[in-house]
Amino acid sequence: MSTDTSSTPAHAPSTPFRTLGIVGTGAMGRGIAQIAAQAGLTVYLHDQREGAVAEAREFIAGIWARGVQKQRLNEVEAERHSASLKEAAKLAELAECDIVVEAIVEKLEAKQALFQQLEEILDDRAVLATNTSSLSVTAIASACRNPARVVGFHFFNPVPLMKSVEVIPGLRTAPEVTERVAALGKAMGHFTARATDTPGFLVNHAGRAYGTEALRILGESVTDPATIDRILVDQGGFRMGPFSLLDLTGLDVSHAVMESIYHQYYEEPRFRPSPLTRQRLTAGLLGRKSGAGFYRYVDGKPQVADEPPLPSVAPCPVWISPDNSEARQALSHLVDAAGWPLEDGDTPTSEALCLVAPLGEDTTAAALRLGLPPERCVAVDLLAGLDGRRSLMTSPATLAAYRNAAMALLGNDGTPVSAFNDSNGFVLQRVVACIVNVGSDIAQQGVAEPDTIDRAVELGLGYPRGPLAMGDHYGSRRILSVLDNLLAATGDPRYRASPWLRRRATLGLPLTTP
Incomplete structure (x- = not known):
């Protein structure tokens, strides 16, 4: 993925730091260096591997050069940014830095050892920031003489494109350090999500x-x-x-x-x-x-192999389960548009394709619950409606002829169709319900405020919506039904609903309600 996002304001915003050091010049270190220089900081780069800093400076300068070609910044800005990138051949050359960000290997002992070395080099007021994605900031800081100046400063790759950064205080981090680093993240052009020091913090x-x-x-x-x-x-x-x-x-x-x-x-x-x-x-x-x-x-x-063409079959009678009026209406419109015969009796005839639209159930359970013939029963996922790709699943007893008929019907208007084996909750229902549930539990734990959770996840993971907004979009009661049915069918506590989700769904409140 390209990181050519070199556009910067004519006057970079002021920051609470003047000089920033980076230890580790891989993809993350380079990205942090780029946006720090664009924010007006002097950046010192250090890496144990010989030649790594030169490679990083050349790589970042190339991004700015392409930015000039595309008129995203001018030559003066590009030259100024490049001049602000300096090499620290030895760790001791970071001594003048106001803040040092480590972007080294994701191992606790290595990060602790580095910070212990930096404590001997830096001024007592300098901040030690870790870009760790999954290790405890408190644990990293515990090896330091002064854990109050250690804070998490977690970016996402590629840094210039993923416009979110997490600021994570350890249990002994000074509030003033958290405030200053949060202000730095904002000055670097990123949404700053404050999170507690829990495993994975907020976004991961x-x-x-x-x-x-x-x-x-x-x-x-x-x-x-x-x-x-x-x-x-x-x-x-x-x-x-x-x-x-x-x-x-x-x-x-x-x-x-x-x-x-x-x-x-x-x-x-x-x-x-x-x-x-x-x-x-x-x-x-x-x-x-x-x-x-x-x-x-x-x-x-x-x-990736091309999708096979949809089966070509003659229309057959279609019966739609009446247990979900919204689903019945949507599927009825689809059947009418395709010109297939639609049955309106309380029970299907002996030739009818039987369509059901369960939440968190598989085709087998839905067929048995409704007293339908499983060999002619096909389940359709209506969680996201029928406007995009359509999904259907069949039980082990469903005959191939009825599976093919359902695929032909759902794809009659040219919309792509995915068919798969029986699953409690289809594919989309399962994944969305788990995302919403984990996001709800993050809110329940107080890791971050609801609006921060949604915005950070949108920016950090590229989801179409944050987890709480996603639950409101699909309907928190529907998501709760998916989880409860998954839990009942599998017995797996993985699917137990968060109290945050259950309370708000029961009360009819948005999941973003504090």
Whole structure:
């Protein structure tokens, strides 16, 4: 993904710091250096690897040069920014910095050791900031003589594009340090989300549901990665499918975060990782960086098979379950538009395709509950309506002829259709419900304010809506029904509803209600 976002105001905003040091000049360190220089700071770069700082400076200067070509900034600005990037060949050369941000390996001992070294070099008033994504800020600070000056300052990759940063005080961080660093994040052009020092903080905490539930669906052989990705992008509006995202991030990074947060929460079921990622990590199937992950890559492009054409079948009678009037109305319009015969009796005839639209149930349970013939029953996901990609699922007893008829009917107007095996809660329902539930529990824990949760997740993860707004969009009572039915069917405490969600859904209040 390009990081060519070099546009800066004619006069960069004032910041509470003048000189910023960065230890670690990988992708994160480079991104932080770019936006810090654009905000008017003098930036000192240090890296243990010989030549790494020169590479970083050249890379960032190239971004600014392209910005000049595209008239996003002028040559004077580009030269000024480039001049503000300086090399600190030795760690001791960071001595004049007002704040140092570490962006090194995600290991507690390494970060503690670095901060202990920096304490011997820096002025007592200088701030030590960690860009950790999943480690405890309090734990990192515990190795320091003065933990009051240690704070979390967590950006997202690519830093110039992901306009959100988390500011996380440890339990002993001075309030003044938190305020100054929050002001710095704002001056660097990012939305500043203040969060408590909990595992995963705010955004990575909220992001646990997307990938882990998709992996669980894959692990149950409901369908394949490409189908799950298509549903969540086309039907759910997510920018990137979970398996494309895992391949982009790399399992060497994402699996470690999954396990770290899961264990820090003492094996909380909502964050349970999947054995699938551990196996693939062991096999070296990391994603794009290794040429193969959940997809195979050629010249950096995923090799994804085209969707097969929809079956061509003659129209048959259609009966729609009356237990959900809204769903019945939507499906009736679709049947009428396709010109298929629609039955209006209380029970279906012996030839009818039976359509149901459950929440959190599978086709099997819905058919048995309604007394329908399972061999002719097909479930349709109406959580997101019928305007985008449509999803259907069949029970193990559903005959292929009725599955094909349902696919042809749903795709009669040219809308893409995904069909998969029986699953409590389809694909979209399961993933969305888990996202909303985890977001609700973040609010319940007081990690951040509701509006901060939603905005930070939108910016940090690229979701179409924040988790609380997502629950209100789809209907908190519907989300609660999905979770309750999933819990009843599976017995897995992963699906127990957050008190925040249950109370507001029961009272008919928005999930964003404080």
